[in-house]
Amino acid sequence: MSLEQAIRLLIIGIEVGSIYALVALSVVLLYRTSRVLNFGQGELALLACFLTFTLTSRMGVPLWLSFLAGLAASAVAAGAFYFFLMRRAKAQDPMGLLILTLGFSLFANGGLSLLFGVDNKQMPGFVDVIETWQIGNFSISKNSVLVAVAGLILMIGLYFFVQKSKIGLAMRAVSQNPEVAKALGIPVNVVLVSSWAVAAILGSAAALLLAPAISLNPSLMLDPLNKGFAAAVVGGMTSLPGAVLGGYLLGIIEAYVGNFVPAFKLALAFILVILVLVFRPHGLLGEKETRRA
Amino acid sequence: MLKLENIEAGYTRQTIVLRGVSLEVPQGKIVTLLGANGAGKSTTLKTIMGLIDDEPRKGSVTFQGNTLTHKDTESIARSGIALVPEGRGMFKDLTVFENLMLGAYHHTATAQSTLQDVLKRFPRLEERKNQHAGTLSGGEQQMVAIGRALMSRPKLILLDEPSLGLAPKFVQEVFNAIASINAEGVSVMLIEQNAKKALEIADYAYVLEHGRIVLEGTGAELRENENVKELYLGMTHVPDSGVGRFRRKRRWN
Known part of the structure; x- marks a missing residue:
């Protein structure tokens, strides 16, 4: 493998890795605050994509505005889903809630297919996906750079939100000890609604960054979501930095392995998951969890 | 009240x-x-x-x-009403400072001055301010828990x-x-x-x-009560021999 190709694969790995990292972050954020996995994450992201697509391509709204509208819509939908369904569900055990999100996912996917159709749509992007920058005889895809930089900005934004803002502090408190947080008068519902909304924004941003490079259809998020879950498990379900590490790691390994053994690419993420679960079940950066009976 | x-x-x-x-x-x-x-x-x-x-x-x-x-x-x-929970209820991965500030979640305006009062009351917490609460000793954690409760005035x-x-x-x-x-x-x-x-x-x-x-x-009054003495203050009086050796029947009234 030439150096040039090694760099090209690294860039692809980082690009794909930032998508995985964003999805993994949304998974971990939600898992930490509300102890649940949301299978509906993909449909929330689809909602953002379809809305952005419809606003831009059909109604001529500027791309950045429809982009923001898409993110806002999925945030509102996620918050509402938590507030009206998850919070009121009588089955408060994680398994029951998991099934609830699975049901929501199937229902929403059907609904979105019905509304927007199952055909492949060309999602508009901020840059043309085939455009490249030439540095000497070396070319870099503009879209790859955009995805990587946008992903990085979102992750830094999330860091400051969680570490420095008041609601971020409350989120960390709720994730560690919900009952005590409640007794201190922290508005747990507001905290949980916002973490659902923020998780939806992360997942939707990943989808909106991904969609222009491939085509938009109701199964757009199937693969990224699987890989994002895998990245979250690899990094450690309880660790936000772990999710980022897991995402990039998976993206980069996949790029290199996929180059040599393309058939192996799909299974790779799950082989990593199996290895992690066998040898380091709490993930690379996650903390060992002592389970209360 | x-x-x-x-x-x-x-x-x-x-x-x-x-x-x-x-x-x-x-x-x-x-x-x-x-x-x-x-x-x-x-x-x-x-x-x-x-x-x-x-x-x-x-x-x-x-x-x-x-x-x-x-x-x-x-x-x-x-x-x-503020609760100091059983087992101290620390947010272990948050710093002492963050634990305290969470107590003042709805009292942003007075948070800084109350924080100074709390740190004056428990000077030890001043030194530990940026440490994770989980690394503190039990006694220090209890001070954080009490201080956190006081943060809401x-x-x-x-x-x-x-x-x-x-x-x-x-x-x-x-x-x-x-x-x-x-x-x-x-x-x-x-x-x-x-x-x-x-x-x-x-x-x-x-x-x-x-x-x-x-x-x-x-x-x-309760300190002088025989039942309280026996059950809660550990002051049992067991005669060496005779009928008193049987467990005395407890009547509260």
Whole structure:
């Protein structure tokens, strides 16, 4: 493998890795605050994509505005889903809630297919996906750079939100000890609604960054979501930095392995998951969890 | 100030823990609630804070004339009641500073000045400010828990076994802190295993057994009560021989 190709694969790995990292972050954020996995994450992201697509391509709204509208819509939908369904569900055990999100996912996917159709749509992007920058005889895809930089900005934004803002502090408190947080008068519902909304924004941003490079259809998020879950498990379900590490790691390994053994690419993420679960079940950066009976 | 009337509460429909508890915490006083494990002490505090869904099933809780029964925990906390939870309830991965600031979630305007008061009261926390709460000793964590409760400038503070598992030096420090907080006008409801210390600082005390109040009186009265002496103060008097060697039948009234 030439150096040039090694760099090209690294860039692809980082690009794909930032998508995985964003999805993994949304998974971990939600898992930490509300102890649940949301299978509906993909449909929330689809909602953002379809809305952005419809606003831009059909109604001529500027791309950045429809982009923001898409993110806002999925945030509102996620918050509402938590507030009206998850919070009121009588089955408060994680398994029951998991099934609830699975049901929501199937229902929403059907609904979105019905509304927007199952055909492949060309999602508009901020840059043309085939455009490249030439540095000497070396070319870099503009879209790859955009995805990587946008992903990085979102992750830094999330860091400051969680570490420095008041609601971020409350989120960390709720994730560690919900009952005590409640007794201190922290508005747990507001905290949980916002973490659902923020998780939806992360997942939707990943989808909106991904969609222009491939085509938009109701199964757009199937693969990224699987890989994002895998990245979250690899990094450690309880660790936000772990999710980022897991995402990039998976993206980069996949790029290199996929180059040599393309058939192996799909299974790779799950082989990593199996290895992690066998040898380091709490993930690379996650903390060992002592389970209360 | 705080009044519980005929509270019946439990955790599921089948179990009942509190079987008609009535008690009162007057303004500016320290009231202690004694009782063995499982008597319902923590359940009483949880019921006051509204931490158990759909409970109490009977009876009422009033605070400064307002009914708290079936209100949500957030508004109960905002009405001026702060809880120091059993086992200290630390957010272990957050710093001492962050733990304290969470106590002032709805009191942003006064947070800085209250923080200075708390750090003056517990100077040790000043040094530990940026450490994760989980790395502190039990006694220091208890100071964080009490300090965090004070951050909301409460009118009433509920303490759930604050001396449990602490070194003797810290036990004394915690009781001193409770007395001085009370001297500044905050009413206190104290649940304790350490009945001796609790009765020393309490103005009034209740004894809870199997979910019922079986005895009440001033701290001094209860210290002299034979049953309290035997059960909670560990002062058993067993004659060397004769009929007294049989276990004395306990009557509360």
